Amino acid sequence: MNKKLSIYCISSILLGITIYLFQYFNISLPKIINNYLNDFLIIAIVLYISLLFLRWSRNNSNFTLTLSIILYVCFMYSILFEFVFPxxxxxxxxDYVDIILYFASGYIFYKLQNKLD
Known part of the structure; x- marks a missing residue:
């Protein structure tokens, strides 16, 4: 697996957990982190876990997510979390900024996934 992608996604998971714990215990965070960072991190986390599962289930350690799958996940998160759930x-x-963050995260995931170690 691409080392940079693994580091990026595992860091995203740890950072997301940290932010959640800060929010849970009412520890003050800067507004930009409190309102936007989790929206940026969630796509990388979901795609990474999906990629690990698909590699395991297909028994193919070289499997990658296509751009269309990544765009689909970003699009579905945008529709559900910005239009349906509210x-x-x-x-x-x-919050339309969240939509930009979903797609930015998907783009970074796609670029890191397709980069050689």
């Missing part, structure tokens, strides 16, 4: 659940708010 209409039905008070916990979610519509």
């Amino acid at each position: 209409n039905y659940l008070a916990r979610y708010t519509k």
Whole structure:
């Protein structure tokens, strides 16, 4: 597996957990981190876990996610979390910046996945 992709995604997971714990214990974070960083990290985390599962299930350590799959995941997160859920659940708010962050994260994942070690 691409070492840079693994480091990036594992760091994203650890950072996401840290931010969640800070929020859970009401530890103050800068507004940009509190409101946007998790939205940026989630796509890399979901894609990385999906990639690990697909490599394991297909018994193919060289399997990669196609650009269309990555774009699909970004698109679905955008639709669900920015248009559907805010209409039905008070916990979610519509924020168009999040859509940009989803696709930026997907782009970085795609570039790192296709980079040789």
